[in-house]
Amino acid sequence: MGAALGSPAQVERQARREAHAENGSRTVPGTRVVFGPGATAALPELVRELVAAGRATMPVLLVFGATSASRPWRRRVTRELDGLRPDVVEHARRYPTEESVGALVDAGRACGAGIVVAVGGGSVLDAAKIARARLAAERAEGAPALVTVPTTPGTGAEVTPFATVWDFERSKKESVASLEVRPTAAVVDPELTATMDRREYGSSALDALVQGVEAAWSTRSTAESIALGLTAAGLVREAYEAAVQEPENLGACTAISLAGLHSGRAIAISQTTACHAISYPLTLMTGLRHGHACSLPLGQVLAYNARAGDCMDARGPEHVRGVVRRILRALGVCEPREVEAVLERFRRLAGLEEWSEVEFDAASVAAQAATYGRLSNNPRRLSRERLQTLLEDRRTR
Ligand SMILES: [Fe+2]
Structure with a gap:
Protein backbone atom coordinates (compact mmCIF):
# COMPACT_ATOMS: atom_id res chain seq x y z
CA MET A 1 0.00 0.00 0.00
CA GLY A 2 1.78 3.10 -1.19
CA ALA A 3 -0.76 5.67 0.02
CA ALA A 4 -0.26 7.45 3.33
CA LEU A 5 -1.47 5.16 6.08
CA GLY A 6 -2.38 5.66 9.69
CA SER A 7 -5.17 5.50 12.19
CA PRO A 8 -8.31 7.48 11.30
CA ALA A 9 -7.27 10.03 13.95
CA GLN A 10 -3.86 10.42 12.28
CA VAL A 11 -5.56 10.72 8.90
CA GLU A 12 -7.84 13.44 10.26
CA ARG A 13 -4.86 15.34 11.74
CA GLN A 14 -3.02 15.06 8.42
CA ALA A 15 -6.08 16.38 6.57
CA ARG A 16 -6.31 19.36 8.93
CA ARG A 17 -2.61 20.13 8.48
CA GLU A 18 -2.95 19.99 4.69
CA ALA A 19 -6.08 22.13 4.69
CA HIS A 20 -4.33 24.67 6.92
CA ALA A 21 -1.23 24.73 4.70
CA GLU A 22 -3.32 25.12 1.55
CA ASN A 23 -5.79 27.81 2.47
CA GLY A 24 -5.36 28.69 6.11
CA SER A 25 -8.55 26.80 6.99
CA ARG A 26 -8.76 24.36 9.88
CA THR A 27 -11.87 22.81 8.36
CA VAL A 28 -11.24 19.60 6.47
CA PRO A 29 -13.01 19.41 3.12
CA GLY A 30 -14.97 16.19 3.58
CA THR A 31 -16.78 14.02 1.08
CA ARG A 32 -19.30 16.04 -0.89
CA VAL A 33 -22.73 14.41 -0.51
CA VAL A 34 -25.76 14.49 -2.80
CA PHE A 35 -28.58 12.96 -0.74
CA GLY A 36 -32.23 12.11 -1.30
CA PRO A 37 -34.69 10.00 -3.27
CA GLY A 38 -33.82 10.28 -6.96
CA ALA A 39 -30.28 11.57 -6.28
CA THR A 40 -28.93 9.02 -8.79
CA ALA A 41 -30.07 11.35 -11.58
CA ALA A 42 -27.44 13.86 -10.39
CA LEU A 43 -24.57 11.41 -11.04
CA PRO A 44 -23.57 12.44 -14.59
CA GLU A 45 -23.70 16.13 -13.69
CA LEU A 46 -21.59 15.51 -10.59
CA VAL A 47 -18.93 13.69 -12.66
CA ARG A 48 -18.86 16.55 -15.17
CA GLU A 49 -18.55 19.09 -12.35
CA LEU A 50 -15.61 17.23 -10.79
CA VAL A 51 -13.87 17.12 -14.18
CA ALA A 52 -14.58 20.81 -14.84
CA ALA A 53 -13.20 21.70 -11.38
CA GLY A 54 -9.98 19.79 -12.10
CA ARG A 55 -10.70 17.24 -9.35
CA ALA A 56 -11.07 14.38 -11.84
CA THR A 57 -10.34 13.44 -15.43
CA MET A 58 -11.97 11.07 -17.88
CA PRO A 59 -12.42 8.17 -18.40
CA VAL A 60 -14.80 6.79 -15.79
CA LEU A 61 -14.27 3.34 -14.28
CA LEU A 62 -17.66 2.07 -13.09
CA VAL A 63 -17.47 -0.62 -10.38
CA PHE A 64 -20.40 -2.92 -9.55
CA GLY A 65 -20.68 -5.97 -7.29
CA ALA A 66 -20.55 -9.49 -8.74
CA THR A 67 -24.23 -10.17 -7.98
CA SER A 68 -25.53 -6.89 -9.39
CA ALA A 69 -26.52 -8.07 -12.88
CA SER A 70 -30.19 -8.57 -11.98
CA ARG A 71 -30.54 -5.47 -9.78
CA PRO A 72 -32.74 -2.70 -11.17
CA TRP A 73 -30.36 -0.02 -9.86
CA ARG A 74 -27.57 -1.36 -12.09
CA ARG A 75 -29.65 -0.66 -15.19
CA ARG A 76 -30.58 2.76 -13.77
CA VAL A 77 -27.00 3.82 -13.02
CA THR A 78 -25.75 2.42 -16.34
CA ARG A 79 -28.41 4.43 -18.16
CA GLU A 80 -27.54 7.62 -16.26
CA LEU A 81 -23.82 7.30 -17.04
CA ASP A 82 -24.23 6.01 -20.60
CA GLY A 83 -23.28 9.35 -22.17
CA LEU A 84 -19.91 9.28 -20.37
CA ARG A 85 -19.03 5.86 -21.89
CA PRO A 86 -17.58 4.32 -18.70
CA ASP A 87 -15.41 1.22 -18.54
CA VAL A 88 -17.23 -1.34 -16.37
CA VAL A 89 -15.71 -3.85 -13.94
CA GLU A 90 -17.25 -6.15 -11.34
CA HIS A 91 -15.80 -6.69 -7.88
CA ALA A 92 -15.65 -10.48 -7.72
CA ARG A 93 -15.92 -11.29 -4.01
CA ARG A 94 -18.49 -10.87 -1.25
CA TYR A 95 -15.82 -9.18 0.92
CA PRO A 96 -12.74 -7.30 -0.36
CA THR A 97 -9.57 -9.41 -0.44
CA GLU A 98 -6.06 -8.59 -1.69
CA GLU A 99 -6.88 -10.45 -4.89
CA SER A 100 -10.27 -8.83 -5.53
CA VAL A 101 -8.90 -5.33 -4.89
CA GLY A 102 -5.94 -6.10 -7.15
CA ALA A 103 -8.34 -6.89 -10.01
CA LEU A 104 -9.94 -3.45 -9.64
CA VAL A 105 -6.51 -1.77 -9.61
CA ASP A 106 -5.63 -3.64 -12.82
CA ALA A 107 -8.87 -2.47 -14.45
CA GLY A 108 -8.26 1.14 -13.39
CA ARG A 109 -4.68 1.03 -14.67
CA ALA A 110 -5.72 -0.56 -17.98
CA CYS A 111 -8.24 2.16 -18.84
CA GLY A 112 -6.29 5.04 -17.23
CA ALA A 113 -9.26 5.84 -14.97
CA GLY A 114 -9.47 9.48 -13.90
CA ILE A 115 -12.57 8.87 -11.82
CA VAL A 116 -13.90 5.72 -10.17
CA VAL A 117 -17.65 5.43 -9.57
CA ALA A 118 -18.41 2.58 -7.15
CA VAL A 119 -21.99 1.32 -6.89
CA GLY A 120 -22.95 -1.33 -4.32
CA GLY A 121 -22.89 -2.32 -0.68
CA GLY A 122 -20.17 -1.59 1.86
CA SER A 123 -17.85 -4.28 0.48
CA VAL A 124 -17.95 -2.97 -3.10
CA LEU A 125 -17.37 0.58 -1.85
CA ASP A 126 -14.50 -0.55 0.40
CA ALA A 127 -12.83 -2.47 -2.45
CA ALA A 128 -13.09 0.57 -4.75
CA LYS A 129 -11.81 2.90 -1.99
CA ILE A 130 -8.64 0.83 -1.53
CA ALA A 131 -8.19 0.38 -5.30
CA ARG A 132 -8.45 4.15 -5.81
CA ALA A 133 -5.83 4.74 -3.09
CA ARG A 134 -3.47 2.28 -4.77
CA LEU A 135 -3.98 3.90 -8.18
CA ALA A 136 -3.27 7.27 -6.57
CA ALA A 137 -0.03 5.91 -5.08
CA GLU A 138 1.14 4.75 -8.53
CA ARG A 139 0.77 8.16 -10.12
CA ALA A 140 3.05 11.12 -9.59
CA GLU A 141 0.05 13.42 -10.08
CA GLY A 142 -3.59 13.25 -11.07
CA ALA A 143 -4.96 10.80 -8.50
CA PRO A 144 -8.33 9.51 -9.68
CA ALA A 145 -11.43 10.87 -7.97
CA LEU A 146 -13.86 8.49 -6.28
CA VAL A 147 -17.64 8.75 -6.22
CA THR A 148 -19.51 6.26 -4.03
CA VAL A 149 -23.11 5.24 -4.63
CA PRO A 150 -24.33 3.00 -1.77
CA THR A 151 -27.10 0.52 -2.52
CA THR A 152 -27.38 -0.54 1.14
CA PRO A 153 -28.44 1.94 3.79
CA GLY A 154 -26.36 1.55 6.91
CA THR A 155 -22.60 1.14 6.54
CA GLY A 156 -21.61 4.78 6.09
CA ALA A 157 -18.79 3.50 3.86
CA GLU A 158 -19.71 6.17 1.34
CA VAL A 159 -18.01 8.86 3.48
CA THR A 160 -15.42 7.17 5.76
CA PRO A 161 -11.64 7.48 5.22
CA PHE A 162 -11.09 3.80 5.98
CA ALA A 163 -11.88 0.42 4.46
CA THR A 164 -11.49 -3.24 5.30
CA VAL A 165 -9.59 -6.04 3.55
CA TRP A 166 -10.41 -9.59 4.67
CA ASP A 167 -8.05 -12.56 4.79
CA PHE A 168 -10.22 -15.63 5.30
CA GLU A 169 -7.27 -18.05 5.21
CA ARG A 170 -5.59 -16.28 8.13
CA SER A 171 -8.97 -15.45 9.77
CA LYS A 172 -8.03 -11.80 9.93
CA LYS A 173 -9.15 -8.45 8.61
CA GLU A 174 -7.10 -5.36 8.11
CA SER A 175 -8.27 -1.76 8.26
CA VAL A 176 -6.80 0.60 5.70
CA ALA A 177 -6.99 4.30 6.59
CA SER A 178 -5.76 7.07 4.33
CA LEU A 179 -6.85 10.38 2.84
CA GLU A 180 -6.87 8.67 -0.56
CA VAL A 181 -9.36 6.13 0.80
CA ARG A 182 -11.87 8.89 1.60
CA PRO A 183 -14.35 9.31 -1.28
CA THR A 184 -14.38 12.61 -3.18
CA ALA A 185 -18.17 12.59 -3.39
CA ALA A 186 -21.12 10.36 -2.54
CA VAL A 187 -24.55 10.02 -4.11
CA VAL A 188 -26.93 8.57 -1.52
CA ASP A 189 -30.27 7.63 -3.06
CA PRO A 190 -32.64 5.75 -0.68
CA GLU A 191 -34.61 4.50 -3.70
CA LEU A 192 -31.70 2.17 -4.53
CA THR A 193 -32.24 0.19 -1.30
CA ALA A 194 -35.87 -0.74 -2.08
CA THR A 195 -35.13 -4.12 -3.68
CA MET A 196 -32.80 -5.38 -0.95
CA ASP A 197 -33.42 -8.71 0.73
FE1 LIG B 1 -20.06 -1.30 10.82
Whole structure:
Protein backbone atom coordinates (compact mmCIF):
# COMPACT_ATOMS: atom_id res chain seq x y z
CA MET A 1 0.00 0.00 0.00
CA GLY A 2 1.78 3.10 -1.19
CA ALA A 3 -0.76 5.67 0.02
CA ALA A 4 -0.26 7.45 3.33
CA LEU A 5 -1.47 5.16 6.08
CA GLY A 6 -2.38 5.66 9.69
CA SER A 7 -5.17 5.50 12.19
CA PRO A 8 -8.31 7.48 11.30
CA ALA A 9 -7.27 10.03 13.95
CA GLN A 10 -3.86 10.42 12.28
CA VAL A 11 -5.56 10.72 8.90
CA GLU A 12 -7.84 13.44 10.26
CA ARG A 13 -4.86 15.34 11.74
CA GLN A 14 -3.02 15.06 8.42
CA ALA A 15 -6.08 16.38 6.57
CA ARG A 16 -6.31 19.36 8.93
CA ARG A 17 -2.61 20.13 8.48
CA GLU A 18 -2.95 19.99 4.69
CA ALA A 19 -6.08 22.13 4.69
CA HIS A 20 -4.33 24.67 6.92
CA ALA A 21 -1.23 24.73 4.70
CA GLU A 22 -3.32 25.12 1.55
CA ASN A 23 -5.79 27.81 2.47
CA GLY A 24 -5.36 28.69 6.11
CA SER A 25 -8.55 26.80 6.99
CA ARG A 26 -8.76 24.36 9.88
CA THR A 27 -11.87 22.81 8.36
CA VAL A 28 -11.24 19.60 6.47
CA PRO A 29 -13.01 19.41 3.12
CA GLY A 30 -14.97 16.19 3.58
CA THR A 31 -16.78 14.02 1.08
CA ARG A 32 -19.30 16.04 -0.89
CA VAL A 33 -22.73 14.41 -0.51
CA VAL A 34 -25.76 14.49 -2.80
CA PHE A 35 -28.58 12.96 -0.74
CA GLY A 36 -32.23 12.11 -1.30
CA PRO A 37 -34.69 10.00 -3.27
CA GLY A 38 -33.82 10.28 -6.96
CA ALA A 39 -30.28 11.57 -6.28
CA THR A 40 -28.93 9.02 -8.79
CA ALA A 41 -30.07 11.35 -11.58
CA ALA A 42 -27.44 13.86 -10.39
CA LEU A 43 -24.57 11.41 -11.04
CA PRO A 44 -23.57 12.44 -14.59
CA GLU A 45 -23.70 16.13 -13.69
CA LEU A 46 -21.59 15.51 -10.59
CA VAL A 47 -18.93 13.69 -12.66
CA ARG A 48 -18.86 16.55 -15.17
CA GLU A 49 -18.55 19.09 -12.35
CA LEU A 50 -15.61 17.23 -10.79
CA VAL A 51 -13.87 17.12 -14.18
CA ALA A 52 -14.58 20.81 -14.84
CA ALA A 53 -13.20 21.70 -11.38
CA GLY A 54 -9.98 19.79 -12.10
CA ARG A 55 -10.70 17.24 -9.35
CA ALA A 56 -11.07 14.38 -11.84
CA THR A 57 -10.34 13.44 -15.43
CA MET A 58 -11.97 11.07 -17.88
CA PRO A 59 -12.42 8.17 -18.40
CA VAL A 60 -14.80 6.79 -15.79
CA LEU A 61 -14.27 3.34 -14.28
CA LEU A 62 -17.66 2.07 -13.09
CA VAL A 63 -17.47 -0.62 -10.38
CA PHE A 64 -20.40 -2.92 -9.55
CA GLY A 65 -20.68 -5.97 -7.29
CA ALA A 66 -20.55 -9.49 -8.74
CA THR A 67 -24.23 -10.17 -7.98
CA SER A 68 -25.53 -6.89 -9.39
CA ALA A 69 -26.52 -8.07 -12.88
CA SER A 70 -30.19 -8.57 -11.98
CA ARG A 71 -30.54 -5.47 -9.78
CA PRO A 72 -32.74 -2.70 -11.17
CA TRP A 73 -30.36 -0.02 -9.86
CA ARG A 74 -27.57 -1.36 -12.09
CA ARG A 75 -29.65 -0.66 -15.19
CA ARG A 76 -30.58 2.76 -13.77
CA VAL A 77 -27.00 3.82 -13.02
CA THR A 78 -25.75 2.42 -16.34
CA ARG A 79 -28.41 4.43 -18.16
CA GLU A 80 -27.54 7.62 -16.26
CA LEU A 81 -23.82 7.30 -17.04
CA ASP A 82 -24.23 6.01 -20.60
CA GLY A 83 -23.28 9.35 -22.17
CA LEU A 84 -19.91 9.28 -20.37
CA ARG A 85 -19.03 5.86 -21.89
CA PRO A 86 -17.58 4.32 -18.70
CA ASP A 87 -15.41 1.22 -18.54
CA VAL A 88 -17.23 -1.34 -16.37
CA VAL A 89 -15.71 -3.85 -13.94
CA GLU A 90 -17.25 -6.15 -11.34
CA HIS A 91 -15.80 -6.69 -7.88
CA ALA A 92 -15.65 -10.48 -7.72
CA ARG A 93 -15.92 -11.29 -4.01
CA ARG A 94 -18.49 -10.87 -1.25
CA TYR A 95 -15.82 -9.18 0.92
CA PRO A 96 -12.74 -7.30 -0.36
CA THR A 97 -9.57 -9.41 -0.44
CA GLU A 98 -6.06 -8.59 -1.69
CA GLU A 99 -6.88 -10.45 -4.89
CA SER A 100 -10.27 -8.83 -5.53
CA VAL A 101 -8.90 -5.33 -4.89
CA GLY A 102 -5.94 -6.10 -7.15
CA ALA A 103 -8.34 -6.89 -10.01
CA LEU A 104 -9.94 -3.45 -9.64
CA VAL A 105 -6.51 -1.77 -9.61
CA ASP A 106 -5.63 -3.64 -12.82
CA ALA A 107 -8.87 -2.47 -14.45
CA GLY A 108 -8.26 1.14 -13.39
CA ARG A 109 -4.68 1.03 -14.67
CA ALA A 110 -5.72 -0.56 -17.98
CA CYS A 111 -8.24 2.16 -18.84
CA GLY A 112 -6.29 5.04 -17.23
CA ALA A 113 -9.26 5.84 -14.97
CA GLY A 114 -9.47 9.48 -13.90
CA ILE A 115 -12.57 8.87 -11.82
CA VAL A 116 -13.90 5.72 -10.17
CA VAL A 117 -17.65 5.43 -9.57
CA ALA A 118 -18.41 2.58 -7.15
CA VAL A 119 -21.99 1.32 -6.89
CA GLY A 120 -22.95 -1.33 -4.32
CA GLY A 121 -22.89 -2.32 -0.68
CA GLY A 122 -20.17 -1.59 1.86
CA SER A 123 -17.85 -4.28 0.48
CA VAL A 124 -17.95 -2.97 -3.10
CA LEU A 125 -17.37 0.58 -1.85
CA ASP A 126 -14.50 -0.55 0.40
CA ALA A 127 -12.83 -2.47 -2.45
CA ALA A 128 -13.09 0.57 -4.75
CA LYS A 129 -11.81 2.90 -1.99
CA ILE A 130 -8.64 0.83 -1.53
CA ALA A 131 -8.19 0.38 -5.30
CA ARG A 132 -8.45 4.15 -5.81
CA ALA A 133 -5.83 4.74 -3.09
CA ARG A 134 -3.47 2.28 -4.77
CA LEU A 135 -3.98 3.90 -8.18
CA ALA A 136 -3.27 7.27 -6.57
CA ALA A 137 -0.03 5.91 -5.08
CA GLU A 138 1.14 4.75 -8.53
CA ARG A 139 0.77 8.16 -10.12
CA ALA A 140 3.05 11.12 -9.59
CA GLU A 141 0.05 13.42 -10.08
CA GLY A 142 -3.59 13.25 -11.07
CA ALA A 143 -4.96 10.80 -8.50
CA PRO A 144 -8.33 9.51 -9.68
CA ALA A 145 -11.43 10.87 -7.97
CA LEU A 146 -13.86 8.49 -6.28
CA VAL A 147 -17.64 8.75 -6.22
CA THR A 148 -19.51 6.26 -4.03
CA VAL A 149 -23.11 5.24 -4.63
CA PRO A 150 -24.33 3.00 -1.77
CA THR A 151 -27.10 0.52 -2.52
CA THR A 152 -27.38 -0.54 1.14
CA PRO A 153 -28.44 1.94 3.79
CA GLY A 154 -26.36 1.55 6.91
CA THR A 155 -22.60 1.14 6.54
CA GLY A 156 -21.61 4.78 6.09
CA ALA A 157 -18.79 3.50 3.86
CA GLU A 158 -19.71 6.17 1.34
CA VAL A 159 -18.01 8.86 3.48
CA THR A 160 -15.42 7.17 5.76
CA PRO A 161 -11.64 7.48 5.22
CA PHE A 162 -11.09 3.80 5.98
CA ALA A 163 -11.88 0.42 4.46
CA THR A 164 -11.49 -3.24 5.30
CA VAL A 165 -9.59 -6.04 3.55
CA TRP A 166 -10.41 -9.59 4.67
CA ASP A 167 -8.05 -12.56 4.79
CA PHE A 168 -10.22 -15.63 5.30
CA GLU A 169 -7.27 -18.05 5.21
CA ARG A 170 -5.59 -16.28 8.13
CA SER A 171 -8.97 -15.45 9.77
CA LYS A 172 -8.03 -11.80 9.93
CA LYS A 173 -9.15 -8.45 8.61
CA GLU A 174 -7.10 -5.36 8.11
CA SER A 175 -8.27 -1.76 8.26
CA VAL A 176 -6.80 0.60 5.70
CA ALA A 177 -6.99 4.30 6.59
CA SER A 178 -5.76 7.07 4.33
CA LEU A 179 -6.85 10.38 2.84
CA GLU A 180 -6.87 8.67 -0.56
CA VAL A 181 -9.36 6.13 0.80
CA ARG A 182 -11.87 8.89 1.60
CA PRO A 183 -14.35 9.31 -1.28
CA THR A 184 -14.38 12.61 -3.18
CA ALA A 185 -18.17 12.59 -3.39
CA ALA A 186 -21.12 10.36 -2.54
CA VAL A 187 -24.55 10.02 -4.11
CA VAL A 188 -26.93 8.57 -1.52
CA ASP A 189 -30.27 7.63 -3.06
CA PRO A 190 -32.64 5.75 -0.68
CA GLU A 191 -34.61 4.50 -3.70
CA LEU A 192 -31.70 2.17 -4.53
CA THR A 193 -32.24 0.19 -1.30
CA ALA A 194 -35.87 -0.74 -2.08
CA THR A 195 -35.13 -4.12 -3.68
CA MET A 196 -32.80 -5.38 -0.95
CA ASP A 197 -33.42 -8.71 0.73
CA ARG A 198 -35.07 -7.89 4.10
CA ARG A 199 -32.43 -9.73 6.12
CA GLU A 200 -29.70 -7.77 4.34
CA TYR A 201 -31.63 -4.54 4.86
CA GLY A 202 -32.22 -5.18 8.56
CA SER A 203 -28.57 -6.08 9.11
CA SER A 204 -27.39 -2.93 7.33
CA ALA A 205 -29.77 -0.71 9.35
CA LEU A 206 -28.51 -2.31 12.56
CA ASP A 207 -24.95 -1.43 11.50
CA ALA A 208 -25.99 2.26 11.40
CA LEU A 209 -27.52 1.96 14.88
CA VAL A 210 -24.45 0.28 16.41
CA GLN A 211 -22.04 2.68 14.68
CA GLY A 212 -24.07 5.59 16.02
CA VAL A 213 -23.96 4.25 19.59
CA GLU A 214 -20.26 3.39 19.43
CA ALA A 215 -19.31 6.75 17.91
CA ALA A 216 -21.13 8.42 20.82
CA TRP A 217 -19.45 6.50 23.65
CA SER A 218 -16.01 6.07 22.03
CA THR A 219 -13.11 7.47 24.04
CA ARG A 220 -12.23 9.38 20.85
CA SER A 221 -15.64 11.03 20.55
CA THR A 222 -16.15 14.76 20.05
CA ALA A 223 -19.28 16.86 20.47
CA GLU A 224 -19.78 16.47 16.70
CA SER A 225 -19.45 12.67 16.60
CA ILE A 226 -21.71 12.33 19.65
CA ALA A 227 -24.38 14.48 17.97
CA LEU A 228 -24.11 12.59 14.67
CA GLY A 229 -24.03 9.19 16.39
CA LEU A 230 -27.04 9.86 18.61
CA THR A 231 -28.98 11.22 15.63
CA ALA A 232 -28.17 8.07 13.64
CA ALA A 233 -29.25 5.77 16.49
CA GLY A 234 -32.46 7.75 17.02
CA LEU A 235 -33.34 7.68 13.32
CA VAL A 236 -32.92 3.90 13.18
CA ARG A 237 -35.00 3.51 16.35
CA GLU A 238 -37.81 5.57 14.78
CA ALA A 239 -37.84 4.19 11.25
CA TYR A 240 -36.55 0.61 11.49
CA GLU A 241 -39.86 -1.25 11.74
CA ALA A 242 -41.54 0.57 8.83
CA ALA A 243 -38.42 0.44 6.63
CA VAL A 244 -37.88 -3.30 7.14
CA GLN A 245 -41.53 -4.23 6.69
CA GLU A 246 -42.46 -1.80 3.91
CA PRO A 247 -39.67 -1.47 1.29
CA GLU A 248 -41.85 1.03 -0.61
CA ASN A 249 -42.08 3.33 2.44
CA LEU A 250 -39.79 6.05 1.11
CA GLY A 251 -39.99 8.18 4.26
CA ALA A 252 -38.78 5.37 6.50
CA CYS A 253 -36.12 4.21 4.03
CA THR A 254 -34.84 7.78 3.64
CA ALA A 255 -34.49 8.05 7.43
CA ILE A 256 -32.46 4.82 7.55
CA SER A 257 -30.19 5.95 4.69
CA LEU A 258 -29.65 9.26 6.48
CA ALA A 259 -28.83 7.35 9.67
CA GLY A 260 -26.20 5.38 7.75
CA LEU A 261 -24.68 8.60 6.40
CA HIS A 262 -24.60 10.22 9.87
CA SER A 263 -23.13 7.08 11.42
CA GLY A 264 -20.38 7.04 8.77
CA ARG A 265 -19.51 10.65 9.48
CA ALA A 266 -19.54 9.91 13.21
CA ILE A 267 -17.18 6.92 13.10
CA ALA A 268 -14.91 8.82 10.70
CA ILE A 269 -14.24 11.04 13.73
CA SER A 270 -14.32 8.66 16.67
CA GLN A 271 -14.04 5.10 15.26
CA THR A 272 -16.00 2.13 16.53
CA THR A 273 -15.43 0.17 19.77
CA ALA A 274 -16.08 -3.23 21.36
CA CYS A 275 -19.13 -4.36 19.35
CA HIS A 276 -17.30 -3.97 16.06
CA ALA A 277 -14.18 -5.66 17.52
CA ILE A 278 -16.37 -8.66 18.48
CA SER A 279 -18.19 -8.65 15.13
CA TYR A 280 -15.11 -9.27 12.97
CA PRO A 281 -14.18 -12.70 14.37
CA LEU A 282 -17.89 -13.56 14.53
CA THR A 283 -18.24 -12.85 10.81
CA LEU A 284 -15.01 -14.67 9.98
CA MET A 285 -15.99 -17.74 12.03
CA THR A 286 -19.74 -17.94 11.42
CA GLY A 287 -20.41 -15.99 8.21
CA LEU A 288 -22.90 -13.69 9.97
CA ARG A 289 -23.68 -10.45 8.17
CA HIS A 290 -21.68 -7.48 9.46
CA GLY A 291 -24.46 -5.31 10.94
CA HIS A 292 -26.21 -8.32 12.45
CA ALA A 293 -22.94 -9.46 14.05
CA CYS A 294 -22.32 -5.95 15.47
CA SER A 295 -25.82 -5.81 16.96
CA LEU A 296 -25.61 -9.13 18.85
CA PRO A 297 -23.33 -8.03 21.73
CA LEU A 298 -24.61 -4.42 21.87
CA GLY A 299 -27.12 -4.94 24.70
CA GLN A 300 -24.53 -6.64 26.90
CA VAL A 301 -21.76 -4.17 26.09
CA LEU A 302 -24.10 -1.26 26.81
CA ALA A 303 -25.09 -2.75 30.18
CA TYR A 304 -21.39 -3.28 30.94
CA ASN A 305 -20.41 0.28 29.97
CA ALA A 306 -23.30 1.73 31.98
CA ARG A 307 -21.80 0.38 35.21
CA ALA A 308 -19.10 2.50 36.80
CA GLY A 309 -15.48 1.38 37.06
CA ASP A 310 -12.39 0.94 34.87
CA CYS A 311 -13.20 4.15 33.04
CA MET A 312 -10.98 4.50 29.97
CA ASP A 313 -12.23 7.95 28.94
CA ALA A 314 -10.01 10.88 29.95
CA ARG A 315 -13.18 12.94 30.50
CA GLY A 316 -14.09 10.66 33.41
CA PRO A 317 -16.95 8.37 34.45
CA GLU A 318 -19.49 11.21 34.71
CA HIS A 319 -19.00 11.99 31.01
CA VAL A 320 -19.51 8.30 30.13
CA ARG A 321 -22.64 8.05 32.31
CA GLY A 322 -24.03 11.16 30.63
CA VAL A 323 -23.41 9.77 27.13
CA VAL A 324 -25.00 6.43 28.06
CA ARG A 325 -28.09 8.29 29.34
CA ARG A 326 -28.32 10.13 26.01
CA ILE A 327 -27.94 6.85 24.10
CA LEU A 328 -30.80 5.33 26.11
CA ARG A 329 -32.98 8.34 25.28
CA ALA A 330 -32.11 8.03 21.57
CA LEU A 331 -33.11 4.36 21.70
CA GLY A 332 -36.37 5.23 23.46
CA VAL A 333 -35.70 3.32 26.70
CA CYS A 334 -35.03 4.24 30.33
CA GLU A 335 -32.76 1.42 31.53
CA PRO A 336 -29.75 -0.36 29.96
CA ARG A 337 -31.45 -3.76 30.36
CA GLU A 338 -34.29 -2.63 28.06
CA VAL A 339 -31.96 -2.21 25.08
CA GLU A 340 -31.67 -5.95 24.50
CA ALA A 341 -35.45 -6.24 24.01
CA VAL A 342 -35.38 -3.46 21.38
CA LEU A 343 -32.57 -5.22 19.51
CA GLU A 344 -34.26 -8.63 19.75
CA ARG A 345 -37.43 -7.18 18.29
CA PHE A 346 -35.50 -5.52 15.45
CA ARG A 347 -33.70 -8.75 14.64
CA ARG A 348 -36.98 -10.71 14.71
CA LEU A 349 -38.62 -8.22 12.31
CA ALA A 350 -35.84 -8.87 9.76
CA GLY A 351 -35.68 -12.65 10.35
CA LEU A 352 -32.18 -12.48 11.87
CA GLU A 353 -30.98 -15.10 14.39
CA GLU A 354 -30.88 -14.30 18.08
CA TRP A 355 -27.70 -14.04 20.11
CA SER A 356 -28.40 -17.25 22.04
CA GLU A 357 -28.92 -19.18 18.77
CA VAL A 358 -25.50 -18.39 17.30
CA GLU A 359 -22.93 -21.16 17.82
CA PHE A 360 -19.26 -20.16 18.26
CA ASP A 361 -16.32 -20.67 20.56
CA ALA A 362 -16.33 -17.75 23.01
CA ALA A 363 -12.63 -18.11 23.89
CA SER A 364 -11.60 -17.90 20.20
CA VAL A 365 -13.84 -14.91 19.45
CA ALA A 366 -12.61 -13.09 22.59
CA ALA A 367 -8.95 -13.82 21.73
CA GLN A 368 -9.40 -12.47 18.19
CA ALA A 369 -11.49 -9.46 19.25
CA ALA A 370 -8.80 -8.47 21.78
CA THR A 371 -6.30 -8.03 18.92
CA TYR A 372 -8.28 -5.18 17.37
CA GLY A 373 -7.13 -1.73 18.46
CA ARG A 374 -10.68 -0.36 18.45
CA LEU A 375 -11.38 -2.36 21.62
CA SER A 376 -9.38 0.27 23.49
CA ASN A 377 -11.86 2.94 22.31
CA ASN A 378 -14.46 1.33 24.57
CA PRO A 379 -15.24 3.70 27.47
CA ARG A 380 -14.78 0.92 30.04
CA ARG A 381 -11.80 -1.44 30.03
CA LEU A 382 -12.67 -4.76 28.45
CA SER A 383 -9.93 -7.39 28.82
CA ARG A 384 -9.89 -10.61 26.83
CA GLU A 385 -11.03 -12.51 29.96
CA ARG A 386 -13.97 -10.17 30.56
CA LEU A 387 -14.86 -10.33 26.91
CA GLN A 388 -14.94 -14.12 27.05
CA THR A 389 -17.14 -14.06 30.16
CA LEU A 390 -19.48 -11.62 28.45
CA LEU A 391 -19.73 -13.85 25.36
CA GLU A 392 -20.31 -16.97 27.47
CA ASP A 393 -23.03 -15.17 29.45
CA ARG A 394 -25.17 -14.64 26.37
CA ARG A 395 -26.99 -17.92 26.99
CA THR A 396 -27.56 -17.48 30.70
CA ARG A 397 -28.99 -13.99 30.89
FE1 LIG B 1 -20.06 -1.30 10.82
